[in-house]
Amino acid sequence: MPFRIGLTRDFLTDDGRIGWGDIGLAALDAADGVEWDFIEAVDGDIPPEAVRGYDALIVLTPRVTADTLKGADRLVLVARFGVGYDNVDVEACTRHGVLVTITPDGVRGPVAVSALTMLLAAAHRLGEKDRLVRAGRWHDKLDYMGTGVTGRTLGLVGWGNIGRELSRLCAPLGMRQLAADPYADPERAAAAGVTLVELDTLLAEADFVMVTCALTPETHHLIDAGRLAGMKPTAYLVNVARGPIVDQAALTEVLTQGRIAGAALDVFEVEPPDPADPLLALDNVLLSPHAVAWTDELALGNGRGAIQAALDVAAGRTPAYPVNPAALDHPRLSSKALR
Template identity: 60%
Template sequence: MPASSPFRIGLTRDFLKPDGTIGFGDIGLSLFDTAPNVTWEFLADHSPILTPQQIAGFDGLLVLAPQVTAATLVGNDRLSLIARFGVGYDNVDVPACTAAGVMLTITPDGVRRPVAVSAITLLLALSHKLLIKDRLTRTGRWAEKLNHMGQGVKGRTLGVLGVGNIGREIFQLAAPFEMRHLGYDPFLKTSVAGVELVSFETILQESDYLIVSCALTPETHHLLNADRLALMKSNAYLINVARGPIIDQLALTDALAEQRIAGAGLDVFAVEPIANDDPLLALDNVILSPHGICWTDECFQGIGRSACQSLIDVAAGRTPTNLVNRDVLNSPRLRSLYESRVPR
C-alpha cells in the first residue's frame, strides 16, 4: 500500500454501548485524529470471531474481546498490526499472526498499576471480611460481627504466581504492609529486590495470600488443580486477577465450600459470564467481580493510549513497543508492508 494512502484502522464494535457511545471513556482515540495519514472507523458488525470479510481493507485493528484465528487472516493483504486492548492475548492465535506476517501488541504499561491495585483491593477486602460485614449491616445482624474477625496482614506471607509486570507492581504496592514476599516464576532470569523466589510447592504451602498474576498458556491451564489447592493453608486466601482457567474452578469451589481454604477473590472465571446457577455464587467466603475490578478511567486511558500509539507507530513505519511476536519482524510480507509506508 503506497505511503500516500491512508492507514486504515478498524475498531471492534464491542467498544460501543447499545446507544452507540464508547463504553470505556477516553481511550486515546484523539491520537488518531492528530496522526498524519491515519483514518479510523468501527467494524461494520460484531461477531465473537473476526472474519476475513470484517477485516478486509484495514491496515491495523484495535481489538477488544473478539477472537482472531488463522481463518480470520485468510486472504489478508493489508493488515500489519493487531493492537490488543489489554494485556491478555489468549483470544488471538499468535502463531497464525506470525505466519501471516501480522504483528500483535499488548498494553502492559496501561494495566500494570490498575490490575495491581485491584489485587491489593481484593486482598484487603478478604482480610477484613468486608462483604460479610456489609451483609451483616444491611440485614440488621449487627451483633454477629464478633463471629467474623478479620485477619491482619502485617507479618503474613504474600505469594504471587508470575513475577512480571503486574506481579512486581503488586509487591511494590504491598511494601508498606510489612509482609513477607514470595514469588514463583519459572521464566524469571534475575532476582527481584525484597522478593524470595521459591518453588511452586513452597509458595502454595507458605502463602497466607496467594495472588495469580501469570499468563494463561497451555502450561498454566489448571495450574492450580485439586492436588495443588490441597497444599494451601486452611486460613489462606486465593486471589485471581489473571485468567479463570488457570484455576480448576470446580476444585476451588469444593475447597471453598468445605473451608479447606479461608476464601477467594475472583475477577475471572472458567467461563465468562459466570452462569447464574454456578455454586460459587452461593458461597459467602468468596468475592466475585465480572472481569472488571480494575475498570477505572485510569485503566482505560492507559490501555487505550498505549494501543493507539502502537497503531500510530506502525502507520509511520516504526516498530511498535510491547510487541508479542517479535519473530514476525523477519517476515518478508511485513517488511514489504513497512517499506510501502515509509515516504520516499
C-alpha cells in the same frame, strides 16, 4: 492510500458511546494519513469480511482466528487493548505477517492496585460485612473477624509486569513476599525483597496466594485440586489473571468444605459464569465480572498504548511490546522497513 485502523465494536455501548470513556481517540483524529472506524465485531470470532481493507485492528474481546485473517491482505497489526492475548491466534498472525502488540504500561498500575484491593477486601471479609448490614444483622459482626496482613506471607504466582508492581505496592505493608516464576530474575527479586521458591512451597507457606501469571498451555489448571490441597486452611486465593489458571470446580469444592479461608476472583473458567454455578452461592468468595481494574486510568493507558502501536506502524516504526517479534521477518512486514 490512508492507513486504515478498525476498532472492535465492543468498545461502544448500545447507544453508541465509548463505554470506557476517554481511550485516547483524539490521537487518531489528529494523525495525518490515518482513517479509523469501528468494525462489525462485538463478540465471538471476528469474521474475515469485517477486517478486509484494514491495516490495523485495535481489539478488545472478540477473537482473532486463522479464519479472520483469510483475505486480510492489508492487515499488519493486531493491537490488544490490554495484556492478555488468549483471544488472538498468535501463531496464525505470525504466519500471515501480522504483528500482535499488548499494553503493559496501561495495565501495570491499575491491575496491581485492583489486585491489592481484592486481597484486602477478602482479608477484611468486606463482602460478608456488607451483607450483614443489608440484612439487619449488625450485631453478628463479632463472628466475622478479618485477617491482618502485617507479618503475613504473600505468595505471587507469576512475578512479571503485574507481580512486580504488586510487590512494590505491598512492600510498606510489612508482608513477607514469595514468588513462583521460572522466568523471574533472581537478582531483581532479591533487590525487591522477594524470595523465589517452587510453587508447592509458595502454596504451603502463603497466607495470601495471588495469581498474576499469564494463561499459557503450561499454566492451564496450574492451581489444581492437588495444589489447592497444599494451601493453609487459613489462606486466601486471589485471581486477577485468567480464570483457567485455576481449576474452578476444585476451588469450589475446597471453598464449600472450608479447606481454605476464602477467595477473591475477577476471572472465571467460563465468562460470564453460569448463574447456577455453585461458586456464586458461596459466602466466602468475593466476585467481580473481570472488571475490577476497570478505571479511567486503565482505559486511557490501554487506549494510548494500543493507538500508539497502530500509529507507529503507520509511520514505519516498530511498535513497543510485540508478543510475536518473529512476524517482523515476514515479507508483508519486512517490506514496510519498520525502523
